[in-house]
């Protein structure tokens with residue numbers, strides 16, 4: 001070995017810095033290797049929400065939850081399936097037990113967290129929490145990172161606003177409550193800039209805080225340092241190999257190696273093999289999400305599973321190819337819009353979870369062309385709601401029309417012909433939906449029946465937050481793709497986050513977490529934070545095991 005640490009972490013994703021902090025607290029030396037020039041992975045781009053059952057913030061706010069309730073919910077939503085070994089009953093239970101402890105540990109390390117007051121679980125199932133089980137970062141002044149500030153990956157929301165505040169901003173023309181929120185955010189932004197601060201929010205704030213704490217605790221972090229191989233000696237993983245300036249550099253790890261190198265949403269070859277029909281172009285993951293450490297695990301005998309699974313998310317692809325493509329779930333669940341396949345037929349509950357929406361699109365596409373599908377909306381929608389990241393109102397970028405990103409028709413028939421849909425079928429879909437709106441009940445897909453649907457909708461729209469007629473021309477449509485925010489399959493791990501072989505035996509010295517693994521949530525996302533919560537938690541679990549081993 002060219003050098004040796006107690007523990008080496010591959011990738012600077014969600015669980016990496018959490019594991020590193022736990023190891024440093026036990027006096028172990030830790031090195032984090034990050035392949036790209038920026039720290040934080042997709043976690044830094046994200047909302048930074050963690051799904052943590054029975055967490056300390058629920059307790060302090062008097063919101064009822066219990067491990068039994070959370071287990072009942074995961075039993076119902078995730079369930080027991082032979083092809084999802086990452087989501088075994090034992091792992092689900094271990095998650096429910098360890099996740100709140102991980103949060104307590106972070107708080108003890110000075111990480112400032114909170115919960116979002118309302119973010120219902122995604123499924124109407126026994127044990128669901130309607131207030132929700134979310135834990136997020138407080139806003140964080142990234143100037144505190146000093147020279148590391150420029151090494152932190154930017155987030156998707158360049159505002160000094162908490163997520164719950166950001167969700168209010170689009171209503172500023174219609175609600176005094178929203179006007180107050182805007183005033184608060186603007187006031188905070190000005191005051192913090194005058195004080196020489198740069199407040200980050202969401203995933204960037206979370207990873208900024210983690211990076212700050214990790215550096216302070218003496219974690220060593222290297223960027224532009226991609227691991228290429230695992231070193232295996234007598235069946236045990238004892239280090240990693242990097243390639244620097246064309247030469248091999250071998251780094252030993254006395255207590256273990258943790259893979260937290262993300263999934264493979266940016267690797268078209270792997271997508272074609274495991275999730276055919278999907279594209280790297282539809283992904284909002286960080287560029288380094290290329291899956292080589294999953295393949296490296298496979299090479300040394302690790303088991304992989306759930307490789308066909310992904311955290312799908314409906315995406316629009318506006319001209320100009322923005323770095324973070326607009327996720328459209330919030331848009332399509334508002335009143336005055338529906339989603340139809342390429343023939344013009346409605347086929348889904350538009351206000352379900354992003355994962356279910358993208359799954360419905362791909363499933364529909366096996367029967368009739370539905371990739372892309374069309375989001376169809378009317379002028380009432382355009383006036384009231386954000387569309388693909390633009391503020392409410394009929395003024396949209398000229399390029400949107402020139403490049404046919406947003407299509408327009410004075411009548412539904414004209415819109416159908418602009419999109420090559422069957423005019424009669426589109427009119428039938430719209431009229432049937434309008435009939436449900438008037439009855440106050442979506443008899444086809446039950447849009448609006450669950451707390452989560454209502455939460456996604458428009459809190460100012462009566463009597464239903466998500467059902468509103470599509471009747472005022474001109475009408476508009478834009479193409480929706482079944483994008484993703486991560487893949488969800490990978491290395492199979494046990495209740496200690498140790499990587500397993502096909503025969504269920506442990507590969508000594510090798511741990512994994514995050515989207516490099518077969519998710520503990522199987523084929524579901526139980527609620528907001530179903531990826532980052534587990535990434536942090538299994539990182540913490542791995543560290544604790546490695547300390548004792």
Ligand SMILES: Cc1cc2nc3c(=O)[nH]c(=O)nc-3n(C[C@H](O)[C@H](O)[C@H](O)COP(=O)(O)OP(=O)(O)OC[C@H]3O[C@@H](n4cnc5c(N)ncnc54)[C@H](O)[C@@H]3O)c2cc1C
Pocket residue numbers: 010011012013014015016033034035036038039040041042043044045046047048049050051156225226227228260261262263284285286287288289290291292293311324485486513514515516528529530531532533535
């Ligand atoms: C806009 C957006 C919002 C989202 N919001 C949420 C949310 O609120 N809650 C939630 O749970 N999920 C959310 N997601 C999904 C979530 O962000 C990801 O699933 C999650 O962050 C993945 O985390 P990770 O720990 O697996 O890896 P990542 O955070 O992606 O980190 C992996 C890192 O490993 C590096 N790496 C890869 N290969 C190597 C190598 N060979 N050597 C060294 N380094 C390597 C990568 O460059 C990367 O930096 C969101 C995603 C997006 C895009």
